[in-house]
Amino acid sequence: MDRWIDRQQLANNTALDAELALEVLEIFKGQVETWGQMLDANDEPERWADAAHTIKGAALGIGAGPLAEACKAAETAGRADPPPSKTRAAVLINDIRDALYPTLESVARVDHELRVSGFLRLS
Numbered sequence: 742m743d744r745w746i747d748r749q750q751l752a753n754n755t756a757l758d759a760e761l762a763l764e765v766l767e768i769f770k771g772q773v774e775t776w777g778q779m780l781d782a783n784d785e786p787e788r789w790a791d792a793a794h795t796i797k798g799a800a801l802g803i804g805a806g807p808l809a810e811a812c813k814a815a816e817t818a819g820r821a822d823p824p825p826s827k828t829r830a831a832v833l834i835n836d837i838r839d840a841l842y843p844t845l846e847s848v849a850r851v852d853h854e855l856r857v858s859g860f861l862r863l864s
Contacts, residue, residue, distance in 0.1 A: 745840070745847040748863050750804030759855045765802055766852050772799035773841065780815075780837060782830035789834060790819025796837070803848065808840040 755761040772795055779792035797812035815833040818825045825833065855861060 743847050743850075745805060745807060745844045746851060747804035747806060748851070748861055750806075751851070752861050752863060754802055754804065757861070759859050759861065762861055763852065763855050766848050766855075769799045769803050769805075769848060770845070772796060773845065777841070780834045782827050782834050786819040786824035786830065789830065790816045793819060793833075793837060796841075800844070805840075805844045805847075808837070808844045811836045811840045 751762060751765070755765055776792040776795045780789050782789065793812040793815040797809045797816060800806075800809040800812060811833075815830075815837055818829065818833055824830075851861065
């Protein structure tokens with residue numbers, strides 16, 4: 742069982758279509774690459790909250806619950822009034838990164854599996 746990606750959710754979100762699943766994984770990777778650069782505690786809170794929001798949506802699309810939860814916490818804090826301190830922002834952003842890297846490793850495994858076998862193992 743993969744802790745970082747819920748394969749059943751990915752399968753449900755893509756109707757068991759391997760090509761669609763590969764496309765969704767590519768979209769996720771693109772969103773992370775683009776928006777991940779905006780996860781900077783020294784930036785305006787709205788900027789990193791927007792980045793967290795976008796990554797959260799991409800994470801939900803692939804069934805990456807732990808990453809989505811970390812993004813949700815950062816997004817909520819970044820939109821709060823008053824915004825969190827720079828130290829708290831750094832912790833929240835690091836929580837995203839702590840979930841992001843193993844999620845990307847899981848994405849690579851699922852991507853490989855789909856390309857080799859043509860289907861997603863659900864167990």
